[in-house]
Amino acid sequence: MLRIAVPNKGSLSGPAAEMLHEAGYQQRRESKELRIVDPVNEVEFFYLRPRDIAIYVASGRLDIGITGRDLLIDSGADAEEILPLGFARSTFRFAAKPGTVTSPADLAGKTVATSYEGIVAAYLAEHGIDASVVHLDGAVETAIQLGVAQVIADVVETGTSLRNAGLEVVGDPIMTSEAVVVRRTGTDGEDPKVRQFLRRLQGVLVARTYVMMDYDCRVEQLEKAVALTPGLESPTVSPLHNEGWVAVRAMVPSKEAQRIMDDLYDIGARAILTTAIHACRL
Numbered sequence: 001m002l003r004i005a006v007p008n009k010g011s012l013s014g015p016a017a018e019m020l021h022e023a024g025y026q027q028r029r030e031s032k033e034l035r036i037v038d039p040v041n042e043v044e045f046f047y048l049r050p051r052d053i054a055i056y057v058a059s060g061r062l063d064i065g066i067t068g069r070d071l072l073i074d075s076g077a078d079a080e081e082i083l084p085l086g087f088a089r090s091t092f093r094f095a096a097k098p099g100t101v102t103s104p105a106d107l108a109g110k111t112v113a114t115s116y117e118g119i120v121a122a123y124l125a126e127h128g129i130d131a132s133v134v135h136l137d138g139a140v141e142t143a144i145q146l147g148v149a150q151v152i153a154d155v156v157e158t159g160t161s162l163r164n165a166g167l168e169v170v171g172d173p174i175m176t177s178e179a180v181v182v183r184r185t186g187t188d189g190e191d192p193k194v195r196q197f198l199r200r201l202q203g204v205l206v207a208r209t210y211v212m213m214d215y216d217c218r219v220e221q222l223e224k225a226v227a228l229t230p231g232l233e234s235p236t237v238s239p240l241h242n243e244g245w246v247a248v249r250a251m252v253p254s255k256e257a258q259r260i261m262d263d264l265y266d267i268g269a270r271a272i273l274t275t276a277i278h279a280c281r282l
């Protein structure tokens with residue numbers, strides 16, 4: 001049975017469960033459940049703190065897990081990212097009161113408050129900056145107001161928390177993060193159960209980012225139309241009863257669907273339809 005770690009709380013938890021559900025896996029019914037078995041798919045899910053997931057996976061007791069890239073790197077655990085999942089996106093940045101620290105070099109001699117000590121210590125060491133780090137569990141923005149630190153390093157999603165605390169970012173993002181699937185570093189990638197799990201999640205990702213587009217066009221316009229909708233492999237082209245016309249079917253990125261429909265209409269395509277993809281295996 002495949003053993004998978006899933007976040008039990010926080011920003012990763014809801015979207016991770018939703019994605020697993022879409023991929024056809026049974027998920028827990030209530031948030032107090034810490035372990036469930038999905039007998040049909042032969043998977044056991046363990047609901048763990050997102051911060052701990054890379055550590056469990058690195059220990060080899062669990063086969064794979066879903067966590068944040070930033071949490072994986074911060075943990076220093078012997079685990080590696082094998083599939084980015086596109087949700088819980090964030091950046092990780094330094095921030096300070098306006099005018100106090102303008103570039104990372106100014107961090108020298110200052111105290112940085114963070115919940116991600118591993119990331120910050122590695123950044124400071126790599127850049128040869130001599131600063132102190134104070135570890136706080138959360139709400140680190142307040143550390144500056146209360147004089148515990150002059151700088152913070154934290155997750156920034158919308159920037160609202162920084163704005164509310166009257167802080168501004170310093171320098172470029174230290175990293176960009178999103179939810180990722182992790183496994184123990186150097187594990188054999190051929191485990192068929194793991195591969196099937198990844199294929200299912202990839203199917204969900206594709207279904208979320210593509211739509212199916214169908215349209216009719218004149219044979220003379222086919223090359224132009226196919227250039228607009230090249231599909232993943234190549235579009236399906238079928239004859240229509242009316243001579244000189246063909247029906248075309250191709251997957252297109254959902255974000256571009258409206259523009260592509262306009263462009264197809266302009267070259268004479270008609271009966272242009274898009275439909276959602278619910279699941280797929282590429």
Ligand SMILES: Nc1ncnc2c1ncn2[C@@H]1O[C@H](COP(=O)(O)OP(=O)(O)OP(=O)(O)O)[C@@H](O)[C@H]1O
Pocket residue numbers: 009010011012050051067068069070071088089090138155156157158177178179
């Ligand atoms: N607005 C956000 N706030 C916090 N984490 C976010 C946000 N957006 C994305 N994330 C990502 O979610 C993960 C953090 O999840 P985690 O559960 O540890 O924190 P949390 O959502 O702040 O919950 P908690 O209340 O336990 O602190 C990280 O990978 C982080 O990059």
Ligand SMILES: O=P(O)(O)OC[C@H]1O[C@H](OP(=O)(O)OP(=O)(O)O)[C@H](O)[C@@H]1O
Pocket residue numbers: 137138139140141154155156157158159160161162
């Ligand atoms: O850029 P934003 O959209 O404002 O999101 C980022 C903020 O959200 C998180 O805090 P959270 O609410 O999880 O509290 P915490 O600091 O106690 O973890 C994070 O630590 C930032 O403070």
Ligand SMILES: [Mg+2]
Pocket residue numbers: 138
């Ligand atoms: Mg938090």
